[in-house]
Amino acid sequence: MTNPLSLPPQIHSLLSTLHAKSLAQEAALPSSTFSPSSRADRTSFDALMSDKFIALDQDKCEFVYQTLRASGATTVVEAGTSYGVSTIYLALGVLANLQAKDNANGNGSGQGQGQGVGKGKVVATEKEPGKAALAREYWTQAGRDVAGVIELREGDLRETLTSGGYGEEVGEEGVGLVLLDIWTPMALPALKAVQDKLKPGAVIIADNTLMAKDGYQELFEYVDQEGGPFKRITLPYKGGMDMIVYK
Numbered sequence: 001m002t003n004p005l006s007l008p009p010q011i012h013s014l015l016s017t018l019h020a021k022s023l024a025q026e027a028a029l030p031s032s033t034f035s036p037s038s039r040a041d042r043t044s045f046d047a048l049m050s051d052k053f054i055a056l057d058q059d060k061c062e063f064v065y066q067t068l069r070a071s072g073a074t075t076v077v078e079a080g081t082s083y084g085v086s087t088i089y090l091a092l093g094v095l096a097n098l099q100a101k102d103n104a105n106g107n108g109s110g111q112g113q114g115q116g117v118g119k120g121k122v123v124a125t126e127k128e129p130g131k132a133a134l135a136r137e138y139w140t141q142a143g144r145d146v147a148g149v150i151e152l153r154e155g156d157l158r159e160t161l162t163s164g165g166y167g168e169e170v171g172e173e174g175v176g177l178v179l180l181d182i183w184t185p186m187a188l189p190a191l192k193a194v195q196d197k198l199k200p201g202a203v204i205i206a207d208n209t210l211m212a213k214d215g216y217q218e219l220f221e222y223v224d225q226e227g228g229p230f231k232r233i234t235l236p237y238k239g240g241m242d243m244i245v246y247k
């Protein structure tokens with residue numbers, strides 16, 4: 001796997017292994033797995049997916065990381081964590097942004113947790129306990145800094161994202177990036193759960209917006225409202241990936 005972000009070799013190697021496992025699992029699934037009719041049978045779909053990575057593709061993870069770095073955001077939300085592959089990129093981006101803020105403030109602690117500029121975190125959420133447990137193990141393998149910046153909220157996002165703070169207590173300015181890598185019926189509930197925590201200019205990224213465009217109708221109607229606070233474009237990644245900017 002290429003390493004355009006120059007990630008630390010040990011983390012890059014871990015990510016390569018996890019992306020490869022995810023792709024191998026997906027290749028072994030019947031081609032109808034993600035068809036609208038298969039996805040409509042939620043019970044069977046959830047059961048089939050309960051032990052599958054379905055990780056965000058590497059090129060998309062790299063785009064999300066770069067967007068996060070460009071935004072400077074230090075509070076991030078991920079709806080749909082699974083085994084935590086994209087979460088590692090988000091954690092690395094938050095750590096790099098904290099470090100950049102630290103350096104700009106003349107602290108240069110090198111610890112990735114800025115002094116006096118908030119603490120920064122990735123709020124991740126996953127409803128499958130087995131996936132949550134293994135995600136924590138992968139984050140530990142990625143290192144103490146990565147594991148330390150992720151707050152995993154286990155359970156249904158309609159509860160986990162509407163309770164608990166987003167860093168306000170330590171001076172964070174609001175959520176700067178949201179990754180919607182979730183079953184499509186949960187995309188709008190996830191956005192609504194964090195909408196009043198978003199800071200101006202926050203970026204929301206939603207995966208597979210062309211491949212699963214039927215499932216995204218509610219989200220699209222909501223964010224495309226004339227005069228509303230969101231602007232949406234579709235990026236030419238495999239299956240489509242939307243970038244929505246708030247205010």
Ligand SMILES: C[S@@+](CC[C@H](N)C(=O)[O-])C[C@H]1O[C@@H](n2cnc3c(N)ncnc32)[C@H](O)[C@@H]1O
Nearest residue numbers: 054055056080081082085086126127156157181
């Ligand atoms: C596409 S996978 C996420 C992949 C992950 N972002 C990555 O790149 O490694 C979507 C995950 O969302 C989880 N999920 C689905 N509905 C959920 C809900 N209501 N609350 C929390 N998690 C949910 C699923 O169990 C699944 O693991």
